[in-house]
Amino acid sequence: MRAGVDNAKIQVFSEIGRLKEVLLHRPGLELENFTPEYLREFLFDDILYLEIAQQEHDTFCAVLQKAGVDVRYVETLMTQAMHHNQDAGKMFINQYLVESGVMSEKMRAFVQDWLYDSFSEQDIVNRVIAGIRSRELPTTHTQSLSAMVSKSYPFITKPIPNLLFMRDPFCSVGNGVILSSMKNAIRRREALMLDFIFKNHPDYVNADIPRWFDYTNPTSLEGGDILIINHETLFIGISERTDAYSVEVLAENLFKNSSNTIKKIVAFVIAKKRAFMHLDTVFTQIDHDKFTIHASIEDKLTLYTITPSGVGKSLHITQEQKSLEEILVKILDRNVTLLRCGNGDTIAGDREQWNDGANTLAIAPGEVCVYQRNRVTNQLLEDNGIKVHMLPSSELSRGRGGPRCMSMPLRREIL
Structure with a gap:
């Protein structure tokens, strides 16, 4: 089945199709409403300077708008x-x-x-x-x-x-949405807000948008762990923020729905630590055949393929013996290039991954938004033919989320 309803309210069948509409949250007084005493509770590592964070976010918005993207704000x-x-x-x-x-x-x-x-x-x-x-x-x-x-x-x-990081509380997949069941209590109201919007906003209330997963699920799943490789394949991280059982629930919901095009889920088990909190902090797609990756995860990945079994609601799950590169080549039917954060240098890679060097937002195939500060990784992208929009990030990067983390595509062109 080829990717479905064109010009739907939700239309995201890839990571790299030209971005047409995106949802953001411009940071506000919530960033000034906690002190260092509450950093751990609010999942931050530092206090952000709101005025500069807003200026940096406005620059991000302006870059997207100049590229023809319709920017909408959750507020x-x-x-x-x-x-x-x-x-x-x-x-x-x-x-x-x-x-x-x-x-x-x-x-x-x-x-x-x-x-x-x-x-x-x-x-x-x-x-x-x-x-x-x-x-x-x-x-x-x-x-x-x-x-x-x-x-x-x-x-x-x-x-x-954390509403700044719009990637997490919900996820557009095909012509439907995933409402995330957030791992940490401080973030669960974010999905509640998105649920309210989809049920009551005039643009969505009568749009018949399938819901592949609901925020009321008892185990966690977050949007930063979900990558749409093509109209038939999802990559999902089993991570600090997403549980294996939630991946099974999502797979069953997708596979039993006739309007869904996803036929395969590849689940990654990644280290449960702050630096690798979501799959998209260590791996993103930037072109038809190019991906960013943090090199330290490559030898430690455990991969599982989930497909429909054809018998009731059960799933067929197999542990993959192939490398990530081999799986990508098989799925995409082409050679691929993995561009390693920090150009493979251990020190540069760890420093720049901490500042979201691998967390890119594709505006179109081969055109991405990145943080300016990750100069080694950015130069690597440019050397490989990628058009790079560099964003100021002295404050936004303190939140431990990059351009992909801060954005949720609502519509992309179908490749």
Whole structure:
């Protein structure tokens, strides 16, 4: 089966088809709403300087727009969806407060009334993302034992700083979507936001978009671990953030759906550590026959191929004895080039992979966005005929996510 519905609301059948529409989140006050004491809780390694981070992100957006990409912002879609269905918006706020740990029904009602009485829908969305500090609420708010005990904690609802990395809470696959079940509690509200958008935004509510996986799944799966090699093949990382069982659930959901074109999943077992948190931090596609990779994972990869068994919902799973390069050659039916982060140099490779040198966003075949700071890797890409858009990244790189991490394609041209 060839890749399906052209001009659909979601249309992503590859990593490299010319990018037509993408979803971003411009960083906001959520980056200023936590202190070094809470870095580990919020999955950050450092405090970002918001003004410079926004300037760098605006440059990223401008590069995409100049290339003809329609850039959309998740905060704008949220605001439009809340305006389109105000009752659903209030239900979302209640669920958001539950997910934020506000378990008192009276307290939730008070916070919701305060938000809707005091702010526009756009401001409500901004506060949902930025988090609500305890001192922001009127002093007359309803007291509860839990609120009094936790009085020293600075947040009623915690900020959502990782929304910057739009690749993770959902993933476009073909003409459908995966709503991620996030590994860490601090990120689970991100998928809740995307669920609200797809159910209530006027662009999507009647678009009949298949959902291949749901955020309510009890084991984790995140979008940064999913690469669409072609209209029939997914690569998925079993990583620090994605569990093997979730890959099986996704495979069963895809294979039983007649509107899906995916026929094979190749699962990678990668080291469960901060530097390799997702597959796309160590491996991305940049052209029909070229890929970036962090060299240190090549000899340590365990690969499994998952295909339909033809019997009910069961799967056929085999451990691959081939190298990654051999698998790519077989799938793509062409020779491939693996471009090693840092040009294979151990020190440069580790330094530049830490700053997302292998995490590229393809605008088109052979045309990518990268962080400017990874000069050895960038020169390697240019030497191999890749058109490279270098982005300033003194602050954004501190978040441990590159151009691919910060973007979720909604539509690409079908190759």
